[in-house]
Amino acid sequence: MENKKTVLVIGAGPAGISAAKSLANDNISVTVLEKEDTFGGNINNWAKLFPNFKDAGEVKSSLIQNFVNNQNIKIVYNKKVTELKKHNQKWIANTSDGEVFESDAAILSTGFKVFDAQYKEELGYGIYPNVITSVEFEKMYKNGKILTVQGSVPKKIAFLNCVGSRDEKVGNHYCSRICCIAAVKQAIEFKELYPQSEAFIFYMDIRMAGQFYEELYRKSQEKHGVVYIRGRISETSSTIDKKVQIKAEDTLAATPLRMTVDMLVLMIGVEASKSTTILSKQNNIDGPYGFAKSKDIHTADNYSNENGLFLAGSCKRPLTLTETIADGKSAAISVVEYLKQTK
Amino acid sequence: MKNWGFKIPDSRTLDLDKEDLKLYNKIVEKVPSARRCIMCGMCSATCSAANHTNFNFRLVHHKFRMGMFESLASELDKCMLCGKCRMLCPRGVNTRAVIYNMRIILDNMYYKNI
Numbered sequence: 001m002e003n004k005k006t007v008l009v010i011g012a013g014p015a016g017i018s019a020a021k022s023l024a025n026d027n028i029s030v031t032v033l034e035k036e037d038t039f040g041g042n043i044n045n046w047a048k049l050f051p052n053f054k055d056a057g058e059v060k061s062s063l064i065q066n067f068v069n070n071q072n073i074k075i076v077y078n079k080k081v082t083e084l085k086k087h088n089q090k091w092i093a094n095t096s097d098g099e100v101f102e103s104d105a106a107i108l109s110t111g112f113k114v115f116d117a118q119y120k121e122e123l124g125y126g127i128y129p130n131v132i133t134s135v136e137f138e139k140m141y142k143n144g145k146i147l148t149v150q151g152s153v154p155k156k157i158a159f160l161n162c163v164g165s166r167d168e169k170v171g172n173h174y175c176s177r178i179c180c181i182a183a184v185k186q187a188i189e190f191k192e193l194y195p196q197s198e199a200f201i202f203y204m205d206i207r208m209a210g211q212f213y214e215e216l217y218r219k220s221q222e223k224h225g226v227v228y229i230r231g232r233i234s235e236t237s238s239t240i241d242k243k244v245q246i247k248a249e250d251t252l253a254a255t256p257l258r259m260t261v262d263m264l265v266l267m268i269g270v271e272a273s274k275s276t277t278i279l280s281k282q283n284n285i286d287g288p289y290g291f292a293k294s295k296d297i298h299t300a301d302n303y304s305n306e307n308g309l310f311l312a313g314s315c316k317r318p319l320t321l322t323e324t325i326a327d328g329k330s331a332a333i334s335v336v337e338y339l340k341q342t343k
Numbered sequence: 344m345k346n347w348g349f350k351i352p353d354s355r356t357l358d359l360d361k362e363d364l365k366l367y368n369k370i371v372e373k374v375p376s377a378r379r380c381i382m383c384g385m386c387s388a389t390c391s392a393a394n395h396t397n398f399n400f401r402l403v404h405h406k407f408r409m410g411m412f413e414s415l416a417s418e419l420d421k422c423m424l425c426g427k428c429r430m431l432c433p434r435g436v437n438t439r440a441v442i443y444n445m446r447i448i449l450d451n452m453y454y455k456n457i
Contacts, residue, residue, distance in 0.1 A: 257409075
């Protein structure tokens with residue numbers, strides 16, 4: 001009997017899951033190494049997804065069909081890969097607890113992490129309790145309520161885009177791609193929960209590139225009366241009753257602006273995860289901002305410059321979930337191409 | 344005390360806590376399409392009145408929305424209600440109706456007191 005080809009997938013987020021499933025379908029033996037004790041990665045942090053408000057849990061459960069009980073897929077949890085190296089045409093992964101895995105090819109699907117808003121000290125995250133991040137908003141929304149620390153429904157809420165993105169001061173020149181749409185989505189969710197409250201979005205540009213995103217933006221204005229203010233918040237402070245005071249410029253009127261809100265949501269950007277940066281550096285495929293660099297963004301986006309090491313999902317750059325799942329499948333095709341050549 | 348003829352000017356800062364943003368809702372009630380405005384400036388780019396005056400519908404609409412009513416009434420007098428802007432608006436805002444209704448509200452606020 002012919003020996004089955006083996007592939008290591010590092011990271012069981014949407015990209016890794018989708019890649020593993022496609023490979024297993026081609027009768028390739030896949031080992032998925034996940035650093036957490038469960039699969040799903042960042043999708044676990046989301047309640048509903050843009051643009052159609054689909055439940056993130058539902059998306060996850062349809063994603064993991066034929067993943068968990070697949071005879072070609074072995075999922076190993078709590079395995080953090082600390083070293084990934086090529087040795088004699090084989091890929092060797094060392095984990096933090098000293099185990100070693102070996103395969104014919106490897107897929108890096110180590111994904112992203114969100115920006116730590118505490119670096120933008122002037123925005124008051126971690127200092128004023130009613131300044132929260134978009135991920136915390138999702139958690140609250142999952143529990144059905146958006147409440148201030150005092151336990152009351154916010155009468156006024158503000159969302160601030162580009163926290164940790166498009167900002168030289170934190171070293172990230174790029175656009176995180178998903179935060180604009182998420183801000184519009186969360187503002188709509190908030191207004192649907194509390195129609196009597198007001199929602200403001202502070203923006204630089206509203207980047208709605210994708211099907212139905214612009215329509216979502218339009219709906220937020222038309223149906224929910226979300227107010228858009230063009231300008232970046234320069235600093236926040238707290239009032240005596242723990243409300244958040246905002247300073248910004250209304251750049252459309254060329255006027256400095258000040259307002260008090262009950263809650264401020266920071267739309268934090270996307271950064272390369274630690275594993276993404278470490279593992280791509282080890283293999284000299286590290287690109288800008290610690291993301292992994294693909295061989296060619298147009299024609300070989302799942303290939304890296306290291307033969308046999310493939311890239312899937314947001315370890316390369318910020319991507320939407322839709323793109324990530326498609327990219328996982330695309331990576332699997334590239335791996336199959338490669339394995340056929342090396343037969 | 345001697346009057347020196349000058350005083351401390353009011354703050355130029357737009358204070359959204361103080362300004363009456365609710366007044367804009369009256370416009371929205373009459374002209375729901377106003378909410379869809381994305382401030383692109385196509386209206387003010389094509390404006391016939393802007394050829395001869397410094398009238399800027401985008402800015403007037405925006406200032407009204409933010410509760411900056413000062414001098415808006417006289418600004419609005421520059422519009423001839425020709426409706427060219429409405430033909431171009433990419434979000435289908437009934438710009439003419441917005442101006443018309445802003446005029447009514449501002450007239451009540453300012454001119455009636457003179």
